[in-house]
Amino acid sequence: MVNSNSLDEFKEVYYKYKKGKYTFGKYGTGDQIQKAFLDGKIFVLRGSDKISIICILIMLILVVSSTLYVGLDDEYIIIVLTSHVISSSIVGISVIFIHIILKRRFIVIGPSGVYYRKIIKTGYFQWRDVTIAEGTIHTTRGGGYMRPPMTTTQITIILPNEEKIRFESGPYGNKEFVRKVKRVMFLRLFQIYSKLAKDTIEARRTQY
Numbered sequence: 001m002v003n004s005n006s007l008d009e010f011k012e013v014y015y016k017y018k019k020g021k022y023t024f025g026k027y028g029t030g031d032q033i034q035k036a037f038l039d040g041k042i043f044v045l046r047g048s049d050k051i052s053i054i055c056i057l058i059m060l061i062l063v064v065s066s067t068l069y070v071g072l073d074d075e076y077i078i079i080v081l082t083s084h085v086i087s088s089s090i091v092g093i094s095v096i097f098i099h100i101i102l103k104r105r106f107i108v109i110g111p112s113g114v115y116y117r118k119i120i121k122t123g124y125f126q127w128r129d130v131t132i133a134e135g136t137i138h139t140t141r142g143g144g145y146m147r148p149p150m151t152t153t154q155i156t157i158i159l160p161n162e163e164k165i166r167f168e169s170g171p172y173g174n175k176e177f178v179r180k181v182k183r184v185m186f187l188r189l190f191q192i193y194s195k196l197a198k199d200t201i202e203a204r205r206t207q208y
Helices: 007-018 030-038 050-069 075-103 179-206
Strands: 043-047 106-109 113-118 121-126 131-140 150-158 164-168
Touching: 007 043, 007 106, 007 113, 030 179, 043 075, 106 179, 131 179, 150 179
Parallel strands: none
Antiparallel strands: 043 106, 106 113, 113 121, 131 150, 150 164
């Protein structure tokens, strides 16, 4: 049965998700996404935990590297150490700030629409009012070992005021998507929910 979700319901689902009160499934095909829609499933996608891991590693590197100068009394070394501590503190604070900002991202997708926050902007729209312009899967070129190639999915949606909003799979983690096809599932989730929502609305109209 398809539910007509309200914004308040989306907020409640997200609140429960943060409290650990969320039922996880496993989705690896379009048919499974379609069944989830018919069951009234509301998906929650939040900022990836990989960001937290990267932030922790950077902080550890900064801490360890700052200890390399301990025990040296040379005046030059003291100046270098002071400079290192200051720069490390600035980088550390920046990393923590970026982590907090990116972790705030979320997407709540239900049979009626989408509730989302992209860093500081929060929004909500219903499927009946928007159009999916395009969906792509692309790979960015890497820059060596430190910057390997990265494949992401991007979905573009046209809002009622003709504004375009884009969602990329990269910043979000989702344990419910099968790993090998998680980017495809990100794309199919938007496409299938949008199509089925509009089909349901059209079917209801033809009944009257």
